[in-house]
Amino acid sequence: MKLFEVAPQGYQAVSGLEKYVRANVDPTVLxxxxxxxSMSNGCAFCVDMHSREALADGESDRRLFAMAAWREAPFFDERERAALALTDAVTRLGEHGVPDDVWDAAAKVWSEKELADLILAIATINVWNRIAVTTRMEPPAQA
Structure with missing residues (x-):
């Protein structure tokens, strides 16, 4: 299914969130x-697209490869680690929500506005992942 064709207004609403977070969240962190x-959600389309975008924007191969084991990798600063921990917690939102220690660590290094924008960014990519996985979007054969 090409959701953007079947439900263009809904697709545009999600695109509006995407535009907002792109304008309000640090591009590297985003x-x-x-x-x-996307890794957590098993969205190959989004992992491929965002990895290629990150590389084009100057991100290192090494940091991208380390994303699978970011907690053990020394390549991420305190703000990035807090954002990644929050991403994991929000993406895998369990019965008890986001753990207090994850929230407290994020609130320590991100302002209230930055944290609000980060939550919106995490929510937005989770929406995109669910659309892409459900509609069976695949990465292009060649980049």
Missing amino acids: ELVKIRA
């Missing part, structure tokens, strides 16, 4: 969040 959530 790509890390998108890649991490």
Whole structure:
């Protein structure tokens, strides 16, 4: 299904969120969040797209490869680590929500507005992942 054709107004609404987060979240952090959530959700289309975008924007191969084990990798700063932990918690939202320690770590290094924008970014990529996985979107054969 090509959701943008079947439900163009809904697709545009999600696109509006995407435009907002692109304008309000640090681009490096935004790509890390998108890649991490997409990995957790098993969205090959989004992992491919956002990895290629991150590389084009100057992200290192090494950091991208380390995304699978970011907690053990020394390549991410405190703000990135807080964003990645929050991404994991929000993406895998369990019965008890986001753990207090994850929230507290994020609130320590991100302002209230930055944290609000980060939550919107995490929510947005999760919507895109669910659309792409459900409609069976595949990465292009060649980049």
